[in-house]
Amino acid sequence: MTRPVPEFPTSLGTSDPTTITLLGQDLARDLMGKVSFGELAYWLLTLQRPTPRQSRLFEAVLLGLADHGFTPTAIAARLTYLSAPDAIQGALAAGLLGGGSRFLGVTEDTGRFLAGVLAEAGEHPSDEAGWDALAERAIAARKAAGLLVPGLGHPVHKEGDPRTPVIIRIAHEEDLYGPHLALFEAVGRVHPRILGRTLPLNGAGVSGAALADLGLPLELLRGTVLLARCAGLLGHIAEEVRRPMANDVYLTVDRNATYVDPE
Amino acid sequence: MTRPVPEFPTSLGTSDPTTITLLGQDLARDLMGKVSFGELAYWLLTLQRPTPRQSRLFEAVLLGLADHGFTPTAIAARLTYLSAPDAIQGALAAGLLGGGSRFLGVTEDTGRFLAGVLAEAGEHPSDEAGWDALAERAIAARKAAGLLVPGLGHPVHKEGDPRTPVIIRIAHEEDLYGPHLALFEAVGRVHPRILGRTLPLNGAGVSGAALADLGLPLELLRGTVLLARCAGLLGHIAEEVRRPMANDVYLTVDRNATYVDPE
Amino acid sequence: MTRPVPEFPTSLGTSDPTTITLLGQDLARDLMGKVSFGELAYWLLTLQRPTPRQSRLFEAVLLGLADHGFTPTAIAARLTYLSAPDAIQGALAAGLLGGGSRFLGVTEDTGRFLAGVLAEAGEHPSDEAGWDALAERAIAARKAAGLLVPGLGHPVHKEGDPRTPVIIRIAHEEDLYGPHLALFEAVGRVHPRILGRTLPLNGAGVSGAALADLGLPLELLRGTVLLARCAGLLGHIAEEVRRPMANDVYLTVDRNATYVDPE
Amino acid sequence: MTRPVPEFPTSLGTSDPTTITLLGQDLARDLMGKVSFGELAYWLLTLQRPTPRQSRLFEAVLLGLADHGFTPTAIAARLTYLSAPDAIQGALAAGLLGGGSRFLGVTEDTGRFLAGVLAEAGEHPSDEAGWDALAERAIAARKAAGLLVPGLGHPVHKEGDPRTPVIIRIAHEEDLYGPHLALFEAVGRVHPRILGRTLPLNGAGVSGAALADLGLPLELLRGTVLLARCAGLLGHIAEEVRRPMANDVYLTVDRNATYVDPE
Structure with missing residues (x-):
């Protein structure tokens, strides 16, 4: 005796004798060589x-x-x-x-941290002073909870991670600079006041902010x-x-x- | 007592406080957003x-x-x-x-098979008849040794893998059609005579041929x-x-x- | 120019031309066939x-x-x-x-939970009523924090995991029944009062308690x-x-x- | 529409609400604490x-x-x-x-080599001279084919791997010394004549011989x-x-x- 098997839905790859479909596209005709x-x-x-x-x-x-x-x-x-x-x-x-x-988690940690602060804040600030105030509250809360602020600090690039300004510039050029990057830059401006020392915004952290602004799921x-x-x-x-x-x-x-x- | 440690050479990533170098390029300035x-x-x-x-x-x-x-x-x-x-x-x-x-090895197996035949043959054939003769000898040798010819056959795409003609077309369009693809196509033409049945050139196999023509190391x-x-x-x-x-x-x-x- | 390399200490395996040492023992002479x-x-x-x-x-x-x-x-x-x-x-x-x-973490989660409660409690209770009171406080605290109690419940063995009484019996037989198992059994007795339903002590959980009583490091x-x-x-x-x-x-x-x- | 699912047979673990069965035994009653x-x-x-x-x-x-x-x-x-x-x-x-x-394959390579020689030889030799002759033929065949003899040589234990005599002794003590170990010892005796240098029988190799004599499947x-x-x-x-x-x-x-x- 066997029980019926469920269907297994997917939006990724499927195929039949003459066609391969991926993401609803004809792989050979519409994707290869074009994407x-x-x-x-x-x-x-x-x-x-x-x-x-x-x-x-x-x-x-x-x-x-x-x-x-x-x-x-x-x-x-x-x-x-x-x-x-x-x-x-x-x-x-x-x-x-x-x-x-420890080494690769910073991107996701930063993205989740920023998204969490934004979700709790509700409306986004309308000017830099507003972003700074939001960042200050978030950093102070992390500090009070004994938690580090993800995305800050780098063992080698102590004066600044060279990737950070490039990601921010490209986000501006492509009109994709959003609230996660804005909040992350505010963190960079205000954290010395609360933490008592100045740390660079690292490349892994700015990547998390940019990916979150791009709309990638935080779990990924x-x-x-x-x-x-x-x-x-x-x-x-x-x-x-x-x-x-x-x-x-x-x-x-x-x-x-x-x-x-x-x- | 400790012994001296050797140097560890690399051509990939290195960094100093202000720069990240990858493949001899300035990562932030020359690669990100450009490559x-x-x-x-x-x-x-x-x-x-x-x-x-x-x-x-x-x-x-x-x-x-x-x-x-x-x-x-x-x-x-x-x-x-x-x-x-x-x-x-x-x-x-x-x-x-x-x-x-079993599932992902076909690409490398095909690339190695084709490269081995070409290396043994020395000079490349100058016309289709020459390629066909070379392919025939190679297939006959595999058959005599009790070995399958890699890159032939597909469980679903029995009449033809839709990826194969696309890879070949793009190789032509980009002027990258080389001896591995030429030999692979010859395998497609002549194998029925030796093997007694007609099999499609599969996508994994044509990929191995194209990557070999691109000059990728066979081990990779x-x-x-x-x-x-x-x-x-x-x-x-x-x-x-x-x-x-x-x-x-x-x-x-x-x-x-x-x-x-x-x- | 190379820098001196540090020494790398270990208490595990080392060897010289005639001997292999493992954990300070002569592997061939003292361990193989005897341990x-x-x-x-x-x-x-x-x-x-x-x-x-x-x-x-x-x-x-x-x-x-x-x-x-x-x-x-x-x-x-x-x-x-x-x-x-x-x-x-x-x-x-x-x-x-x-x-x-999700599937294999219960053993460690249970061991850490029990060890944490014991560390916070300081002195161990001297009778069953004392263990029950300690367990009640610990379960209530988990519940208040919105956390599950690890080691409780099983998708198949709803009336009792057959491994649990065996581990407890062997611990008694070998005189190795310690505070983690005592607290875990107390959890089994008192949780229905606080959680409002009766769940079995599962085998993964009792294993965590027994391993902790054996003195295995919680991280392992x-x-x-x-x-x-x-x-x-x-x-x-x-x-x-x-x-x-x-x-x-x-x-x-x-x-x-x-x-x-x-x- | 769904198709019927096949049955998935196993001789390992199964369970019902009150029992866990492993290898046809009652895990809690017959295995834990006894095996x-x-x-x-x-x-x-x-x-x-x-x-x-x-x-x-x-x-x-x-x-x-x-x-x-x-x-x-x-x-x-x-x-x-x-x-x-x-x-x-x-x-x-x-x-x-x-x-x-490269590092862990010697055991299986040796077991397969010995088993292959034994399978080809058919009947087992009845005395040491017979084992030596069989080993000589096998080593000569490897050498002619340009192949190494697995189980010979060690980077540290150049004069003898201390594990080898222990495994052989235990096999004798337990009445489990069989044809794979006999052939492996013969390889140790005769290889200098064919290879022109004396190498130790290493511990990984003798382990392969012993596991094969124990009847473990070569694939495992x-x-x-x-x-x-x-x-x-x-x-x-x-x-x-x-x-x-x-x-x-x-x-x-x-x-x-x-x-x-x-x-």
Whole structure:
């Protein structure tokens, strides 16, 4: 005895003998060669085809997040490739698995923080003083709750993350500068008064603000960072294929290991 | 006592307090807003900035491979998201881990097969008859060795994969039609004589031929497919967020499970 | 120019040409054939060799958590094996990646909840009435905060999880029944008064209490569940090798897929 | 319209409101507290309950393979934990993903090599001279084909892997010394004549021979190594929780990174 199986609805890919449909479009006729990969990714994440302006801002964000050299995740991907070169998918997956709270979470944390403040505030301020007042209240509340303000500070770019003004400029150029970016800039202006020190608005944070202004679902901001990072990790795996360094990492650790008695 | 540590060379990302460099370019000034995400991915994989023509073919390939609906990997990603919605990186990684020999390997297998035949042949044929003769010899050798010819056949598109002619057309339009595609088309023409039945040239296979003609390293063809699939899998996770179906998959299996005595 | 590299301390494995040392023991001479795999796992997690009593309780917990049939994670592992049978590590990893908050997190959540209540209470109650009062306050506080009480309830074992009394009995038999189990049993007695309905103490929850009484670090309770699940997932992969079912899952979903227009 | 769903057979876990069944046993009544975790793993992999003798050899193999200090996979797991401490399943999965051909594949490669030689030989030799002759032919065939003999050689234990004699001794003690171990020992005796140099029989190789003599399916030898490694990786994650070193690995690489122009 078997029970009836439910239907499984989807708006993504389907196919029949002569056609492949993706997002309701004829993949071969209407998408391939006509839509960029970045556009498709935006479309898959939002179910809406981006305008050229939206694509430009979205892809600028992806570029800013794609690679940062020898991050822990890039090293983990290379070490995994060293161990299992026959399964490149494992090396890529290992790198993506570092996409958690600590290094890759800032974009989503910032987007959620800004969206939460805006949702609670209701109407958007009409001038800079209004934005500053809203930002001050939000930062003070985080401080009172013992929470950090996401998107502030950078270990290397202490005087300013070079990506931040570029994202803001492109958002203006493309007429996509919205309330999340406005609030984020206000955070940048007012936080020294409340926190007692001046921190840069970092690139991961401004990316969260821009993606939120673009309308990406907040639950998928970290997923968007992962897509960007996927390209960077493949760059690292490609470099590991051409000029390996993971074995040197391994030997450096192994040769400098010291045994410590467990009490 | 510690030993000196080696240097770790890279051509990817580096940074100092005011600048982020990626691939020797100033990320904020020269790449963001000026280079598409697909271009950057090509650049990371090959260390060469693609021309607009190369980008168009490369991105067309990525689009063709991004999603195929409810594949085993898409279902695995959704089930993982169901179990661990707090770790979206795990759902994406789980989906990518299905990128092995059986479903996602055809692109690389085809690229390697074609490149191997070309390398052994030395000079390229000068006319269609020459390509056909080369393809015939290669197919006969595979058959004699009991091996399948990669890139032939499709479970759904039995009369022809709609992506194949589009990739070939775009390669011609962009003046990027090279020996791998020429040999692959010859395989399509001559295989019925040797194999005794007519199979379509599939989209995964033509993608391998096109990527090889673009000059992508053969070791990274599967990696390129994984990048494309990354966008598709994020589309599935986004859809699972909006309209979940993984729990129905789970219940369908669980409710129709039957215990079988282990002998 | 290179900088000096730090030392990397470890209490786990080291080796020289004639000896392998693990946890300060001679692996070949003192561990292999003399220590069970479960004992070693406990030792690795806590840096303390378990007594036979501790081993028995620890391994009973592992057995209770090893497998639950066609869970989402088991299905994900099988689908990944279907797609990439050449990389069995990927199938196992995909299954483990479902070990997140929703299905596998209860053990750690329960352990942390109980440990938090005990830490706040300071001295342990001296009789059942004292434990009940402590449990009542803790449950009331969770309820007031809008939080669930972890370890309560089960979708199938509505009248009682058969694993729960066994873990409690073994803890008594081995003289390892401690404050976490005492508090957990009190939760079982008093929660109906506060929550207005009677729920079973589930096996994942009692496992968290028992592991906490054994002294396992709270940060590693989920890790312990993952070890147990690792054996279960390998059982599923072994079964998939012997008698595949993942392709039927895939076809069931794919054939009942229905396209829904995105808006 | 929906189609009927197939049944999904399993011999692993099932449950009803009052009972959990695993491998046809009542989990709570017959397994928990009575069966060790190693026994259960063997049972899950083979569908046969191991005898105490089989358990002892099986668990000795698991112990020998559990950890080797700062391997690339252990470092990858720790780096992933550093990046995403909230998702411990990702750190474990990242470590397991290095379980590929290069470092963890020897056990399965050796088991398959030995089983292949035995299958081809048909009847087993009756004395040492016969085993040696069989091993000589097999090694000569590998050499002629340009293939390495799996299970020979070790980067550290050049004069002999301390695990090898222990596994062989335990197999004798437990009356489980079978043809795979006999052939492997013969390989150890005769290879210098054919290969022109003397290499140790390594621990991974003898483990493959012992697991094959135990009757584990060859397709699951790598899976068995992964189970062993799972415990070791959790040991590394536990150590990373107690005394972190992954950030030092990251900084050591990052600070000694040098940019190299692409070309």
